[in-house]
Amino acid sequence: MDAGQASFDSGAFRRTMGMFTTGVTIITARARDGERIGVTANSFSSVSLDPPLVLWSLAKSARSLDVFTGADHFAIHILSAGQEDLSNRFASRGEDKFAGLAVDDGLGGTPLLADCSARMQCRTVHRYEGGDHIIFVGEVVDLVSSDDTPLVFQAGKYALAARKSSGEPLVASALVGSDFNEDFLGYLLWRARFQFAAQLKKDAAIRAFTDNAFLLLVTLAHNNWRSADSLALTMFIDEDVADTTRALAELEVMGLLERRTAENGEALVGLNDVGMERALAALAAAKATEAAFIDKLGLWDSTALKNLLRGFIDATDPGVPHPWVRLEGEASGVAQALD
Ligand SMILES: Cc1cc2nc3c(=O)[nH]c(=O)nc-3n(C[C@H](O)[C@H](O)[C@H](O)COP(=O)(O)O)c2cc1C
Structure with a gap:
């Protein structure tokens, strides 16, 4: 040279x-x-x-x-x-x-x-x-x-910048062929969800609902009056239509949900005023829980974590529509609904 x-x-x-x-x-x-x-x-x-x-x-x-x-x-x-x-x-x-x-x-x-x-x-x-x-x-x-x-x-x-965790630093080589232990992605996701959900349940506004009913409540608060069938397809509730049916019934028994029929004959479900009020209270409680976690983890790590989770969701998406997005052709709006 x-x-x-x-x-x-x-x-x-x-x-x-x-x-x-x-x-x-x-x-x-x-x-x-x-x-x-x-x-x-x-x-x-x-x-x-x-x-x-x-x-x-x-x-x-x-x-x-x-x-x-x-x-x-x-x-x-x-x-x-x-x-x-x-x-x-x-x-x-x-x-x-x-x-x-x-x-x-x-x-x-x-x-x-x-x-x-x-x-x-x-x-x-x-x-x-x-x-x-x-x-x-x-x-x-x-x-x-x-x-x-x-x-x-x-x-x-x-x-995005993220702080290194205080434990053993995770390096790429440790991810390849690592044993089924606490580095296992499934365990980390499950454990994180478990801890988040446990904290959520400490608030009475959320504890009143089963996990599935809470998810449904939040979904309807975002986009009210949905076709019951489409909702069952889009909910992540164990991919089981029966679970959605049960969660709908739970909200109905609590006097928070009403059923209507759309012009095209589709069965619609939606929150009534009381239901919407309870949903907003539950959402506020969930936001407060999130804020407490962000406080613990720090804003930088929380931003990085959300970003990584979004990337994970995109990369592994099996094609299930997001619950709060109406399906194409789904009957929409109270206007089309007949009592
Ligand atoms: C992340 C990033 C960093 C950059 N850093 C520099 C830099 O340090 N120096 C530089 O001359 N151009 C850098 N560029 C490219 C300039 O921003 C780019 O050439 C710009 O068009 C120059 O504007 P001007 O031609 O209007 O002066 C960078 C671009 C990106 C996206």
């Missing part, structure tokens, strides 16, 4: 750098003619504590290069987990990336975006050549930060 000659191509370099997990920032500045510019950047890094210095690098091919080079100030916005769309918007070559956004003016008129995990206003103190990039060093003169979960970028994809 020649000295100074790289033994890899730029794709390999990109992939390797992708193993270094970063946050995602949007860096903004204002041009002398007043134009607002901004780019998505993950090359951001801290440099010095005293004075507080940070750096980032911008491709020489970027349209915003001249403005950043001529600007005395720039602002760094550390994006939160919900700002993926904003990140994509500023990573594009769109005309006015700020259109429709709430923007304040910062130092030197620098555009400031709202709702980020953190934001720093900087005075440009150095610019350096860095190959096909220019490195900007800024002195931080003002900052604000929040508790919002930050957005993460890893291996070319957006990700």
